[in-house]
Amino acid sequence: MSKQSALAEAFRQSAYKVPGHGDLIVQNLRTVLDQIDGELESDRYGSGKIIEDFQDKMAAYLGKEKAVFFPSGTMAQQIALRIWCDQRGVAKVAYHPLAHLEIHENDALRELHRIEPILLADKDRLIRLEDVMNMPEEISCLLLELPQREIGGQLPAYEELEAISKYCRERGIKLHMDGARLFEIMPYYGRSAAEISSLFDSVYISFYKGIGGIAGAILAGDSDFIDTSRVWKRRHGGDLISLYPYILSADYYFQQRIGKMQQYHEDAKALAGLYNACHGIATRPVEPVSNMFHVHIDMPKHQLEPLLIQCYEETGVGLTSYLVEAGDTSCAYEVSVGDRYASLPKERLKEALQWLDKKMMEF
Known part of the structure; x- marks a missing residue:
């Protein structure tokens, strides 16, 4: 050993x-299923009451027009960045040197989508407004991870977040939130998920971190963005025949722990x-x-x-x-x-x- x-x-x-x-044990899912009507019809290839109700619930919670459930955040975020790059016609995005896409995904953004990342800030500090203002190249989207996990879960001041959002919108740069831990930062900012999300054009949230579900993620944004993301979800193989164990788990533990x-x-x-x-x-x-x-x-x-x-x-x-x-x-x-x-x-x-x-x- x-x-x-x-x-x-x-x-x-x-x-x-x-x-x-x-502990991560099978009993966790059994606990969820014991609360559910066993005759409830499963979702099927991305449609059905179970998945559609949960997507609508999360869209409302985040203050966005629509949302779509993904089996993984990795899939959701690559798709979000691809959509914004296609829309602007510039295959470049910016994010922190220790972003999940850069250090945990085996260059997927480059290899699968031919998108070039521009790394902002030193790896041991947060991205600041001055970093965004001094970007040497045109980009389609800026990704901010809240909180920045690899440096201890640090957060920018809310005022700086507002300033970055304003700067990006004035210049047509889309702002995407890696909000895997969005729920967990709401107490510090003293603001709702919808208030924080309003600064961003697209938002990803996770259900297996602070919520403690089995797996799964939500991607939220305006209607056109989400409709396009559904197409890309199918292309990525994300429309499994059914996702209900993940959705039911996410919904149950969301209700148990969000408060x-x-x-x-x-x-x-x-x-x-x-x-x-x-x-x-x-x-x-x-x-x-x-x-x-x-x-x-x-x-x-x-x-x-x-x-x-x-x-x-x-x-x-x-x-x-x-x-x-x-x-x-x-x-x-x-x-x-x-x-x-x-x-x-x-x-x-x-x-x-x-x-x-x-x-x-x-x-």
């Missing part, structure tokens, strides 16, 4: 896991405060702007892993299942706060972090 898998196994065995909503986003944010701030009180440990951001943040620890990965395993075994608290190297002498991991945190014995959590703090002081 590798050290990495040993840490994952120790986390799995821990009695009190800190991040997330709970908890404020609590998740408050819990994330409390947890980050506990981490930041430890020697050699810092969160990014220092105060989270959503339910997620990154934990950076001044200890090499190969030395921290066995310590975490020992911590889990002695305290019963699982902090993370993995570590990534952040430098020669440091490592990091991501935390997303969900339902688990509310029932977590806080004294146990403090005990685990005090244990870790002591070890860091000895290091």
